[in-house]
Amino acid sequence: MLASYILFFLLFLVFPLGTLIMKSVQDQKGNFVGLKNYLLYLQEPALFQSFFNSLFIAIASTIIVVLLAFSFAYALTRTCIPFKGFFRVIALIPLLSPSILAAIALVYWFGNKGILKALLFGNSIYGPIGIIFASVYWTFPHALMILSTSLSLSDSRLYEAAEVLKTSRLRAFLTITIPGARYGIISTSFVIFTLVFTDFGVPKVIGGNYNMLATDIYKEVVGMQNFQMGAVISLVLLLPSLIAFFIDQYSRKKQISLLTSRSVVFKPKKSFAVDSLMLSYCAFITLIILLMIGMAQFGALVKYWPYDLSFTLKHYQFEVAGLGWESFYNSIRLAFYTAIFGTVIIFVGSYIVEKLRSDERLRGILQLFTLMPMSVPGLVLGLAYIFYFNAEDNPINFIYATMTILVINTIVHFYTVSHLTGVTALKQMDKEFESVSLSLKIPLYKMFWKVTLPVCLPTIFDISIYLFVNAMTTVSGVIFLYTYNTTLASVSAIHLDEQGDVAAAAAMAMLIVYVSVLVRIIHTVFTKGVLRRTQAWRQNSLTVVEEVRKA
Amino acid sequence: MSEKSIPTFLSVEKLSKNFGSFEAIQDISIEIEEGEFACFLGPSGCGKTTLLRCIAGLEKQSSGSITQKEIEISMLPPSARDFGIVFQSYALFPNLTVFSNISYGLINHKWGKDKITSRVNELLDLVGLKSHMAKYPGQLSGGEQQRVALARALATSPGLLLLDEPLSALDAKVRVYLRKQIKDLHRKLGITTIMVTHDQEEAQSMADRIFVMKDGKIIQSGSPKEIYEKANSSFIADFIGITNFIDAMVLKKNKVACNAFEVNCDTEDLNLGHPVRLAIRPESIKINHTVSDVENCVGAVIMENEFLGPFLRIYVESTSLSNELLMIDVASNSFTEMDLTPGTQIHIALPPDQIRVYLRD
Numbered sequence: 083m084l085a086s087y088i089l090f091f092l093l094f095l096v097f098p099l100g101t102l103i104m105k106s107v108q109d110q111k112g113n114f115v116g117l118k119n120y121l122l123y124l125q126e127p128a129l130f131q132s133f134f135n136s137l138f139i140a141i142a143s144t145i146i147v148v149l150l151a152f153s154f155a156y157a158l159t160r161t162c163i164p165f166k167g168f169f170r171v172i173a174l175i176p177l178l179s180p181s182i183l184a185a186i187a188l189v190y191w192f193g194n195k196g197i198l199k200a201l202l203f204g205n206s207i208y209g210p211i212g213i214i215f216a217s218v219y220w221t222f223p224h225a226l227m228i229l230s231t232s233l234s235l236s237d238s239r240l241y242e243a244a245e246v247l248k249t250s251r252l253r254a255f256l257t258i259t260i261p262g263a264r265y266g267i268i269s270t271s272f273v274i275f276t277l278v279f280t281d282f283g284v285p286k287v288i289g290g291n292y293n294m295l296a297t298d299i300y301k302e303v304v305g306m307q308n309f310q311m312g313a314v315i316s317l318v319l320l321l322p323s324l325i326a327f328f329i330d331q332y333s334r335k336k337q338i339s340l341l342t343s344r345s346v347v348f349k350p351k352k353s354f355a356v357d358s359l360m361l362s363y364c365a366f367i368t369l370i371i372l373l374m375i376g377m378a379q380f381g382a383l384v385k386y387w388p389y390d391l392s393f394t395l396k397h398y399q400f401e402v403a404g405l406g407w408e409s410f411y412n413s414i415r416l417a418f419y420t421a422i423f424g425t426v427i428i429f430v431g432s433y434i435v436e437k438l439r440s441d442e443r444l445r446g447i448l449q450l451f452t453l454m455p456m457s458v459p460g461l462v463l464g465l466a467y468i469f470y471f472n473a474e475d476n477p478i479n480f481i482y483a484t485m486t487i488l489v490i491n492t493i494v495h496f497y498t499v500s501h502l503t504g505v506t507a508l509k510q511m512d513k514e515f516e517s518v519s520l521s522l523k524i525p526l527y528k529m530f531w532k533v534t535l536p537v538c539l540p541t542i543f544d545i546s547i548y549l550f551v552n553a554m555t556t557v558s559g560v561i562f563l564y565t566y567n568t569t570l571a572s573v574s575a576i577h578l579d580e581q582g583d584v585a586a587a588a589a590m591a592m593l594i595v596y597v598s599v600l601v602r603i604i605h606t607v608f609t610k611g612v613l614r615r616t617q618a619w620r621q622n623s624l625t626v627v628e629e630v631r632k633a
Numbered sequence: 634m635s636e637k638s639i640p641t642f643l644s645v646e647k648l649s650k651n652f653g654s655f656e657a658i659q660d661i662s663i664e665i666e667e668g669e670f671a672c673f674l675g676p677s678g679c680g681k682t683t684l685l686r687c688i689a690g691l692e693k694q695s696s697g698s699i700t701q702k703e704i705e706i707s708m709l710p711p712s713a714r715d716f717g718i719v720f721q722s723y724a725l726f727p728n729l730t731v732f733s734n735i736s737y738g739l740i741n742h743k744w745g746k747d748k749i750t751s752r753v754n755e756l757l758d759l760v761g762l763k764s765h766m767a768k769y770p771g772q773l774s775g776g777e778q779q780r781v782a783l784a785r786a787l788a789t790s791p792g793l794l795l796l797d798e799p800l801s802a803l804d805a806k807v808r809v810y811l812r813k814q815i816k817d818l819h820r821k822l823g824i825t826t827i828m829v830t831h832d833q834e835e836a837q838s839m840a841d842r843i844f845v846m847k848d849g850k851i852i853q854s855g856s857p858k859e860i861y862e863k864a865n866s867s868f869i870a871d872f873i874g875i876t877n878f879i880d881a882m883v884l885k886k887n888k889v890a891c892n893a894f895e896v897n898c899d900t901e902d903l904n905l906g907h908p909v910r911l912a913i914r915p916e917s918i919k920i921n922h923t924v925s926d927v928e929n930c931v932g933a934v935i936m937e938n939e940f941l942g943p944f945l946r947i948y949v950e951s952t953s954l955s956n957e958l959l960m961i962d963v964a965s966n967s968f969t970e971m972d973l974t975p976g977t978q979i980h981i982a983l984p985p986d987q988i989r990v991y992l993r994d
Contacts, residue, residue, distance in 0.1 A: 239724035242691055247738030247785070248712045257737075261728035346722070 208290030232266025280459030432504030460558030717786030
């Protein structure tokens with residue numbers, strides 16, 4: 083079992099990346115040229131400039147997102163504002179759309195024919211302003227999720243201790259809240275940095291002449307067929323992600339649990355000043371999110387922006403060959419396969435890593451492999467797949483240009499988060515279940531089927547929905563791998579935009595949103611139904627609040 | 634009970650606290666004297682922590698008032714009251730060193746740097762943690778963390794010290810050691826102290842006065858000795874220490890009937906025919922090998938015995954007295970002369986003044 087997983091990662095992650103590195107030190111004919119390509123890269127000021135552009139955009143976006151999301155998460159977890167559920171749901175909307183949706187919405191708001199163009203005071207939305215704005219929009223929920231988790235883990239006794247010691251609210255915030263959320267903030271920063279640094283969709287749509295690494299790779303590979311330079315830039319793109327990844331891992335290890343079994347969960351107190359400030363802030367942020375997605379929808383429905391605002395469905399007819407409804411159906415197929423096969427592969431994998439006694443060294447290797455995909459940008463993985471699977475002498479060359487390679491690529495691309503979700507759920511189960519079942523002479527697969535699987539069902543659903551939505555919205559992983567028969571909705575949206583049909587691009591992006599929302603709703607209903615039947619063993623244990631009251 | 638010469642330090646009047654429809658504490662009135670070590674004792678859910686948190690101002694009472702040093706404090710926020718508190722979880726700031734934890738409150742008081750350093754050093758001496766001042770809470774044992782929490786609570790020299798189950802997270806040996814340390818500290822500083830605990834042994838060994846609580850009410854208060862010897866309900870007799878219960882019926886004044894034996898005891902003013910429950914501590918029952926003419930002497934058979942260090946606990950069956958086995962504690966230095974192996978026939982005597990009689994419902 084373990085060995086087949088190692089083989090899986092070798093075939094679909096390690097070997098392709100190895101081939102990519104090889105390409106970067108070869109010339110067009112495949113002869114070894116050492117670091118010549120890298121020297122060429124350094125001598126090309128335009129390419130080199132892209133690196134700093136990417137760095138600047140990523141850092142600026144990270145700072146803005148962390149500040150905005152921290153305040154939002156603080157409002158949701160530490161204040162008594164009303165409508166928290168509503169704010170949370172709205173704030174997570176950007177997760178359900180491809181990143182380009184934000185860019186398209188910005189074009190409608192601030193583009194050459196945008197209605198709020200005047201607000202830019204002569205600056206163009208096509209460039210750093212637009213890229214940062216759109217990046218902040220689509221990465222906001224990612225930051226919000228991590229930060230609200232780390233802000234919600236808090237011991238209310240610490241605040242009481244501070245209060246009885248006559249501490250001001252500000253000092254309590256600086257000495258308890260911030261240090262408590264420190265690792266969450268660090269982690270968020272690295273995640274957001276990597277997301278923005280490696281994103282392809284946003285700069286493609288709204289970057290204008292502002293070059294970034296991700297768009298450079300695309301230009302080199304698709305535009306100029308310069309695969310060697312594409313490989314070099316890919317590795318340049320990979321480097322900061324890798325560094326961010328390792329720093330994040332290191333800081334996670336240093337993290338100590340601030341919560342003990344005796345901690346009492348924090349319950350916010352009413353404060354008119356803070357609550358009303360935070361309420362207006364949350365309302366403002368959700369309004370912007372709604373305006374963004376609302377504009378994308380509006381743009382997809384009006385006849386001819388901004389001259390003829392009567393409604394029509396003609397933009398949903400997609401008259402460009404290969405970029406129409408068939409790509410939408412392909413996306414659904416991809417998402418469906420990825421969710422089904424991905425969930426099985428990943429959950430069984432996390433079970434093997436977490437629960438089975440096996441060779442420690444092989445287990446260590448597999449663990450490393452499961453973490454690797456997180457640090458590999460989709461664009462890099464996609465390019466690596468071209469080099470590896472397109473090679474004539476590769477025995478599994480036959481999967482090239484099929485739906486299969488797209489599914490595998492997407493599973494590997496989103497492996498790490500799903501895997502860690504599975505591991506976390508499995509860690510909560512008693513270590514000795516396996517020993518007990520062995521001592522009772524019950525084969526492990528039976529025990530897996532009868533106990534592990536039912537207990538972890540909520541987690542398994544979570545993994546499958548994560549994979550589904552990401553497969554629907556991803557661009558960077560698949561942009562190099564689709565063919566005429568396997569075009570995808572997110573990619574079509576980009577090409578429609580490229581051809582100047584922004585309304586159709588908006589319509590296509592909105593189709594993805596509809597499906598994601600629909601699937602989310604089905605998932606919620608289904609999960610509730612199944613949970614009622616399989617989770618009856620979870621006794622109605624007292625909530626923490628009730629515990630406090632009893633004491 | 635309270636001597637009039639010592640002024641009342643804290644008085645709680647008709648205090649109630651509801652959480653929705655749940656009444657955590659109901660109509661509680663108590664007075665605590667200056668310098669006293671008081672203890673709220675009761676099973677979990679009895680409202681003792683809620684009462685403490687109301688005194689601290691961390692919960693707001695639904696009705697009633699609290700007065701500290703003749704100033705009404707019921708409506709003041711915690712920061713305007715004068716007390717220090719140690720939580721069950723200690724609530725030490727994990728990201729601050731021992732030194733910074735202890736000085737945390739002093740900084741809020743805008744003390745000078747030198748003054749803070751010398752005060753913290755004084756406190757570190759007091760709790761014996763001088764060598765640990767640069768460490769983080771995570772690097773300390775439970776007992777050490779507890780002492781840091783104590784030092785932090787005492788740093789600003791509050792007039793009242795509140796302890797919320799301060800020892801319950803520790804293992805038995807450390808607990809006994811810290812019991813003595815806290816008691817010594819109390820004696821040395823003379824600070825009025827209120828402790829909440831569910832551990833009757835802890836309350837008995839530390840408190841000057843115990844308030845026993847049940848279902849949000851105080852059902853008895855008094856010195857540890859009074860509570861132990863004169864428990865006013867079978868609930869307290871059972872909760873405090875170990876007790877034998879014998880079901881009986883009042884026959885006449887100062888005489889009750891058990892299964893097949895009549896016991897002399899103080900029936901106070903209970904009516905004839907009333908079902909009662911007799912309670913007698915295991916160490917109060919006397920044993921003899923032969924019949925003697927002492928009061929309430931009855932035959933019994935030893936069924937089992939347990940060696941518990943300083944004493945031996947024997948379980949005897951005496952069907953004429955009770956259907957349950959009775960426990961008798963015999964001091965270790967006296968049982969060597971007696972044959973106490975299981976199966977031995979003995980006689981046991983229940984001294985009438987050691988028997989408490991409770992109504993049975």
